[in-house]
Amino acid sequence: MIKIQGFIREFRFVVWVLLLAACSNDEPTSVLDDETYQPTPVELNIPAFFKSSIIDPVIPISNPLTEEGIVLGKKLFFDPVLSVDHSISCADCHMPHSAFTDTNVLSEGVNGALGSRNAMPLFNLAWNFDELFFWDGSASSLENQVFHPVPDSSEMANTWEKVVSDLESDSEYPDLFFAAFAEEGIDSLKVAKAIAQFERTLISGSSKFDKYLANEVELTDEEQNGLAVFLDETRGDCFHCHGNPNNPLWTDNIFHNNGLDSSFADLGLGKITGDPADNGKFKTPSLRNLAFTAPYMHDGRFSTLEEVIDHYSEGLQNSATIDPLMKKVADGGVRLTDKDKANLKAFLLTLSDEDFVNDPSFR
Amino acid sequence: MLYKIVSKLFLWIGAVCIVVISGCSTDQEIDRNPETTSLKLRFSHSWDAQQVSKDDFNSLKYTNAHQEEMSIELLRYLISNVSLENEEGEVITIEDYHLIDLQDDSSLMYRSADSIPIGTYKNLRFTFGFDNDDNRSGVYADLNTALWNVPEMMGGGYHYMQLEGKFLDSTQTETGYQFHAIRAVDNSSDNPVFEDTFFKVSLGRVTIDKSSELQIDMNIAEWFKNPNEWNLNDLHSMLMPNFDAQVMMYENGKDVFKLKSD
Numbered sequence: 010m011i012k013i014q015g016f017i018r019e020f021r022f023v024v025w026v027l028l029l030a031a032c033s034n035d036e037p038t039s040v041l042d043d044e045t046y047q048p049t050p051v052e053l054n055i056p057a058f059f060k061s062s063i064i065d066p067v068i069p070i071s072n073p074l075t076e077e078g079i080v081l082g083k084k085l086f087f088d089p090v091l092s093v094d095h096s097i098s099c100a101d102c103h104m105p106h107s108a109f110t111d112t113n114v115l116s117e118g119v120n121g122a123l124g125s126r127n128a129m130p131l132f133n134l135a136w137n138f139d140e141l142f143f144w145d146g147s148a149s150s151l152e153n154q155v156f157h158p159v160p161d162s163s164e165m166a167n168t169w170e171k172v173v174s175d176l177e178s179d180s181e182y183p184d185l186f187f188a189a190f191a192e193e194g195i196d197s198l199k200v201a202k203a204i205a206q207f208e209r210t211l212i213s214g215s216s217k218f219d220k221y222l223a224n225e226v227e228l229t230d231e232e233q234n235g236l237a238v239f240l241d242e243t244r245g246d247c248f249h250c251h252g253n254p255n256n257p258l259w260t261d262n263i264f265h266n267n268g269l270d271s272s273f274a275d276l277g278l279g280k281i282t283g284d285p286a287d288n289g290k291f292k293t294p295s296l297r298n299l300a301f302t303a304p305y306m307h308d309g310r311f312s313t314l315e316e317v318i319d320h321y322s323e324g325l326q327n328s329a330t331i332d333p334l335m336k337k338v339a340d341g342g343v344r345l346t347d348k349d350k351a352n353l354k355a356f357l358l359t360l361s362d363e364d365f366v367n368d369p370s371f372r
Numbered sequence: 373m374l375y376k377i378v379s380k381l382f383l384w385i386g387a388v389c390i391v392v393i394s395g396c397s398t399d400q401e402i403d404r405n406p407e408t409t410s411l412k413l414r415f416s417h418s419w420d421a422q423q424v425s426k427d428d429f430n431s432l433k434y435t436n437a438h439q440e441e442m443s444i445e446l447l448r449y450l451i452s453n454v455s456l457e458n459e460e461g462e463v464i465t466i467e468d469y470h471l472i473d474l475q476d477d478s479s480l481m482y483r484s485a486d487s488i489p490i491g492t493y494k495n496l497r498f499t500f501g502f503d504n505d506d507n508r509s510g511v512y513a514d515l516n517t518a519l520w521n522v523p524e525m526m527g528g529g530y531h532y533m534q535l536e537g538k539f540l541d542s543t544q545t546e547t548g549y550q551f552h553a554i555r556a557v558d559n560s561s562d563n564p565v566f567e568d569t570f571f572k573v574s575l576g577r578v579t580i581d582k583s584s585e586l587q588i589d590m591n592i593a594e595w596f597k598n599p600n601e602w603n604l605n606d607l608h609s610m611l612m613p614n615f616d617a618q619v620m621m622y623e624n625g626k627d628v629f630k631l632k633s634d
Contacts, residue, residue, distance in 0.1 A: 062510065063517045138517065240523035242612045248523060249550075255510035255521045286430035330430075333445055333536040333548030336609050 047191055048075035053135065056214030058222060059257050066135030066209070072152060072202045074209065077188040082207030084185065085200060087372075090175050091158075092119045092165040099158070099204070102128045105371050108298035108362075109211060114309035122163040125275070127309035130302045132213040132365060133295065137262045144291045144307040145277045146264060151208055155201035169197040176200070213297050213365040214257060221359065222254060228359060235356025238349045245321070245345070245353055249334050250293045259297050259360055264290040265332040268325035268342075269306060277307065279330075289330050300361035314357060318350050408487035411454065412585035415472050415480050416632065417447070419593045426474045432540060436596040440604045442539035442549070444592070448473040449533035449553075450520070451573075452502050454484065456493040456580070464488055469502065471518060481585070488580060496578045496586065500625060501532030501570035507555065526612055527557040527566060533621075535595065539604045549608035551595065553625070556618035567615070569622035575631040587632040594628040595621065 051074050053066060068074060085091065089098045102116040103109040109131035115123040126144050134142070140150045148154035158164040159172060176182040176195045186195045189203055220226045228236070238245040240253060250267075252259045264278040266289040273279075279288035291307040305311040311320065323341035325331070337343050345353070365371075417424040419434045424444065432441045452469035470482040501507070507529035510516060520530045535551040558565040578586055596602035600620040611617040 062513060064513050237525060240525055242526070243610045246610075248521075249519065252519050253521045253523055255516045256519060261519050327546075329546070331548070333538060333550055335548060336550075338548070339545065 048077040048189055050074065051076050051079065053209060054212065056212065056219070056257070058219065059136075059212075059214055062255055062257060063136065064138070067138060067140060068135065068209065069150070069152070072205060074206050075189060077185070078190070078203050078206040079210055081185045081189040082203035082205065083371075085204050086207050090179070091167060091172055091200075093167040093171065094119055095175075097165065102164075103131050105368075106301065106366050108132060108213070108301040108366055109371075110302050112303065114304050116164075118161070118163045119166050120162070124161075124163045126307050127304060129292075129294065130298060131208055132211045132297065133258055134211065135209040136258055139262060141262075141292070145281050146292060147281050151205040152198075152201045155204045156197065159197075172200065173197065211365075211371060213362040215364040216297060216362040217359040218254075218356075219257065219362070229355065231352045231355040232359050233356075234349070235352035235354065238345065238353045239356055244343060244349060246334065246336065246343070247296075247321075247353075250332075251296050258295060260293045260295040262293065264292055265334070266290045266328065266330045267321075268327070268331050268335045268338060269310070269320070271326040271328050273328075275308065286330060289328060296357055297360045298362055298365065299357055301366055314354050315350070318345070318353055322350060406489040406491075407582075408489050409580065409582045410486070411456070411466065411482075411484040411488055411580065413454070413482040414585050414587045415482070416587055416589045417474065418589055418591050420591060424474075424592060429474075429537075432538065432546070434593070436539075436593065436604065437598075437601045438596065438603050440539045440541075442604065443537040444474075444535065445538070446475070446534055446536040447592070448518075448520075448531075449535075449590075450501055450515075450530065451482070452499045452506055454482075454496070454498040456488060456578070457495040457497070458491070458493050469506065469512070469515075471515065471520065473518075490581050492577065492579045494577050496575045496631070498573050499570055500573055500629075501553065501555075502530060503570050504555075504568065507570070522554045522612070525559070527555050527564065529555060532570060535592070539608065541608075542605050547604075547608060549604055550611060551608075551621070552612050553621045554612055554618060556615045556622070557613070558615040559613060565615075567619060569618050571622060571625060573629045575629065578631065589630050589632045590628050591630065592628075595624050598624060598627060600624050 053068070053074065055066070072078075086099045086103075089095045089101075091098065096119050102111050104111055107130070110128045114127060115125070116128045117123055129144065134151055137151075142148040142151060142154045143157070148157055159167050159169065173195050176186070182195065186199055186203075187193060190199055217226060218228075221228050236254075239247045239251075250261050250263070250265060252261065264287065270289065273289040276288045278290040279285060281287075294305075299305075299314060303312055303314075305314070305317050311317045321342050322345040325335050325338045325342045327338045331338060335342075429444050432443045434442050434444070436442055448471060450469060450471050453465055453467060455463050455465040457463045466484045466486050466488075468484065468486075471479060472482075473479045509524065509528035510521065512530070515521070515530055522529050522531055531552060531554055533551070533553040536549065538546045538548055541547045553569065556567040556569045575588065580586075596604075600623055602620070602624070607614070607617050607620075611621075
């Protein structure tokens with residue numbers, strides 16, 4: 010009888026211990042202890058005009074946006090840990106106050122080597138529906154894009170093995186990766202996914218022209234005439250590639266030969282596709298934020314907007330692949346008047362977005 | 373006894389009514405729900421007898437009626453409001469639009485969201501472009517995304533077609549052309565004058581069954597042939613604001629589409 014009572018006491022003790030252990034599992038001290046943990050889904054903060062005027066952005070099912078993923082991606086974007094000597098981050102060539110490009114013709118990598126093309130600005134990337142990134146379309150998604158600069162000898166010159174090793178030995182990153190992806194371990198794909206999530210949040214939709222469309226501000230007469238030059242097929246005819254007031258992207262995200270050269274030192278899209286008909290074609294850049302993104306063109310050859318407008322007005326060079334939309338090529342272009350050129354520049358600058366480049370959540 | 377007879381009578385009347393009503397109901401359901409299918413239209417393209425696909429782009433391999441050698445680099449066009457007229461003269465109109473882009477293979481097939489009764493129809497029609505009711509500026513997000521808009525200064529709304537490429541001009545120089553079709557507008561005075569340039573394409577008798585897809589062919593050469601022999605040396609650029617050029621495209625477009633039997 011005594012043995013039975015003793016067994017019952019021991020059994021009660023074991024049950025209490027098990028219950029306490031179970032209770033402690035219900036109240037984890039960190040997400041690492043919670044087997045049911047999932048990152049917090051978030052929706053892009055899309056401007057109303059984007060929602061009403063164009064189709065939904067591209068958010069891959071394999072990389073949904075989460076609070077924790079965006080936080081991690083932002084930290085990685087600004088952290089020099091991705092470069093071989095921890096000297097430069099993504100943000101060194103993609104600076105917030107320059108609409109996420111830099112002011113150099115060609116950007117400098119960790120070893121002082123120069124890249125071969127002008128750094129592209131980063132905004133509204135989730136609306137690149139064909140998901141072809143870079144001037145030549147060589148990256149097939151925003152996630153894949155991240156795999157280019159890390160090992161590129163003229164950029165971060167690193168290896169993914171070292172990147173992962175450095176991140177794993179960091180005091181913060183292992184927890185941040187778990188928080189973002191709800192599983193242990195760090196790898197290059199998670200790095201790419203997190204950075205892509207952050208980049209998708211870089212939305213520029215608050216320029217003077219956006220406010221004009223929302224009836225919040227007026228355009229000057231010069232800006233109005235500049236818009237007319239932009240939309241006039243007999244003058245600027247910029248709209249066939251760069252869009253119109255019904256589309257807030259100001260690019261077709263397609264590849265064109267815009268008559269920069271009569272022969273090509275850089276084949277652009279043609280080197281990627283292998284099709285000679287694509288030689289000399291480069292992606293149409295958005296006209297948003299031109300106030301912050303000089304120099305211009307894939308090789309940064311034009312340092313001012315005046316030079317860009319002069320090119321289209323009287324500097325066109327003929328070649329086999331020049332776009333049919335380039336008009337009066339034999340005359341160098343449509344030869345805008347000085348007034349139209351100045352007004353066109355005034356209009357283009359209304360597409361620049363001070364709120365975007367000063368947004369504290371992007372710093 | 374009388375009570376029993378009256379009760380039986382009511383039971384018989386009730387039973388007959390149920391049979392009649394259910395019979396009527398069955399007949400009406402058959403009428404209302406004939407076998408249906410989505411309409412499938414496949415768009416193909418030719419230059420007279422030659423088939424044209426995106427693989428034929430960027431080469432001066434075509435000669436137009438005016439004997440100008442020319443290439444194609446881009447061909448996109450809009451169709452809308454496909455309709456079917458049955459033998460009784462009733463018309464089913466599918467309120468929809470579709471942008472065909474030769475660079476995008478998936479766009480070459482149009483599959484209606486609405487289902488239509490299978491059977492034979494005496495005419496299949498569609499609108500090339502948008503009629504004026506549908507041609508409203510900025511209201512179609514997918515077309516805005518495709519930069520298909522026409523600026524307000526040229527009347528607004530949307531393009532009907534963008535055909536672009538190069539031709540050998542009279543100096544034997546490869547020169548770009550932009551054969552863009554929109555609603556014709558004359559902006560030379562303060563009061564713009566418009567002329568409708570969308571048109572109805574009638575393709576004739578068709579049979580729709582669950583497995584069939586109808587093939588509609590655009591003969592691109594026709595745009596440059598009849599009734600207006602197109603001279604690209606004179607008309608190759610800045611055609612959107614050119615009222616007369618838009619009317620000529622409209623006139624030439626009438627014979628462009630044909631139903632193919634194979």
